[in-house]
Amino acid sequence: xxxxxxxxxxxxxxDEIRQRKNELLDQLQQDNTKFTSLWNQVxxxxxxxxxxxxxxxxxxxxxxxxxxxxxxxxxxxxxxFLFGRNSLFGRKKNRK
Numbered sequence: 001x002x003x004x005x006x007x008x009x010x011x012x013x014x015d016e017i018r019q020r021k022n023e024l025l026d027q028l029q030q031d032n033t034k035f036t037s038l039w040n041q042v043x044x045x046x047x048x049x050x051x052x053x054x055x056x057x058x059x060x061x062x063x064x065x066x067x068x069x070x071x072x073x074x075x076x077x078x079x080x081f082l083f084g085r086n087s088l089f090g091r092k093k094n095r096k
Contacts, residue, residue: 011017 011020
């Protein structure tokens with residue numbers, strides 16, 4: 001990716017520099033308030049008010065757990081070199 005050249009402005013007096021500094025400070029404060037509000041929205045906790053919501057979340061979490069178990073089982077079956085026979089973590093057969 002090519003570097004982007006930003007237009008530069010030349011400052012001739014200290015007042016111009018101070019003015020630009022104040023503008024940038026205001027812009028940073030506005031961006032900070034936007035970022036803070038977005039960050040707080042990400043971590044809003046849902047309130048489960050009824051037993052129906054509680055049971056629905058339990059069922060949803062149960063489906064996720066079963067789906068995860070089935071996915072891991074399928075991956076281990078297909079790529080069983082970590083946990084299968086003669087593997088890194090599996091039991092080795094003793095041949096006599």
